[in-house]
Amino acid sequence: MGPTSAATRSERLSSSISGGSVASALWSSPRQADRPGHLHLNRGRPVDGLPRPLEATLLRTRVLTSVVAIPVVLSAVYVGGWVLSTVVAALALLAALELRRLALAAGAHWVCPVGVAAAPVAVILAMLGPVTPGLVIVVTTLVTLGWALARQAPPRESALGAASTIAISVYAGALPALFVLLRATPGTGAPSGGIDAGLAWTLYALAVTWVCDALAYFGGRAIGRRPFFAHVSPRKTAEGAAIGLAGAIGVGVLAAPYLGLSWPIGLTLGALCGVAAEAGDLAESLLKRAAEVKDSGTLFPGHGGVLDRVDSLLFVAVVTWISAQVSGAVG
Known part of the structure; x- marks a missing residue:
């Protein structure tokens, strides 16, 4: 994908976010430069080279977000049960949408919708026992492979799309389901x-x-x-x-x-x-x-x-x- 294509998608993401459309932003597939010379503010990295006011603002924003989010998380964990599984399922869906966007930006031509849907379903069904998330992944795999065959696309395109879909269901579905199962110990x-x-x-x-x-x-x-x-x-x-x-x-x-x-x-x-x-x-x-x-x-x-x-x-x-x-x- 060339620079022009990448710039176009980045502009589309910026426009969707500024317009308040979270769903549009998540379902688009932007590519932003992540190479030397660009700003890196990721967790676990020093922020060398940033102006001190920007460093202070970033840290203050991180702290304020944590102050709001941590009590919510702890409350859901304390209550457990369906309350926790519902909260985790919502986050799993958002995580699956983010992964879909990353997969498309990284070169996948398609991601089967069942992979995204499987994430919250696996979390919710984890309340029924530790076997159910695995069954969701198995069904997702079978449906995805059928979808790939039905598309009659080039084998490389089909394989990459299927692998991305299954990986999303595991990463955003099975792993969060383990957190719900852990609370149910x-x-x-x-x-x-x-x-x-x-x-x-x-x-x-x-x-x-x-x-x-x-x-x-x-x-x-x-x-x-x-x-x-x-x-x-x-x-x-x-x-x-x-x-x-x-x-x-x-x-x-x-x-x-x-x-x-x-x-x-x-x-x-x-x-x-x-x-x-x-x-x-x-x-x-x-x-x-x-x-x-x-x-x-x-x-x-x-x-x-x-x-x-x-x-x-x-x-x-x-x-x-x-x-x-x-x-x-x-x-």
Whole structure:
């Protein structure tokens, strides 16, 4: 795709957002330059070269958004059940739309609508048990392959479209569903301080993710020098990643007694969650790099889109859900 095409799509996205049409912005497929010389404000990266007033404004916006969003998230997590699954399903739908836009910008010619629809459906049906999200993905795969064959398009185009559709259903559907399943983990008792095990594990997943992300961001800004996966995220630093990982390990050790774990297990779990959080961040950065956009969306001022806020948490949810199941089985 040439520069003229990219500029046209970028202008279309800008116009749709300024006109207040969120849906139009999400369903368009812009490509914005994400290369040296362009402004990078992504999470976990230092913002070298920005004027100090802009740095301060960005940080203030991020903090204000977090102050509003965190109580809402914690309230939904505390209530759990259908309230949490409904909130997560709404976010999953928005994330799927963002992924669709990234896929089209990265070169996919089409994305089957069933892939986007599967995301919230998988989350809602997770309330019926851990098997149902997997069934949604299986059905999505079969329908998508049938769709690809029916289009009678060139094989490369069909394969890329089918792969993008299935990946969207997994990334924006199955992974958020694990967060709902984590909250539904059964059990109560002294190890979790008297609260139910599902709430304890879910709060842990949030805490370890937020601490890792925050420390990586501020640590990278403060002392970051050495690049970390520069081909994916040019301004991410090894120092920031190390500080974030150390924070995740600290949370794991501190939370271990409340999860019924020994401190060595808590340390190991914290390290795994830290690696997962940073891998999730890098994975989303890879997708944005391929699509040549700075942020996945604009829903959260100062933070970007839904994917920009939950990329780390989605990967941490996998680690914590598996750990919760193993812990419950052993216990």
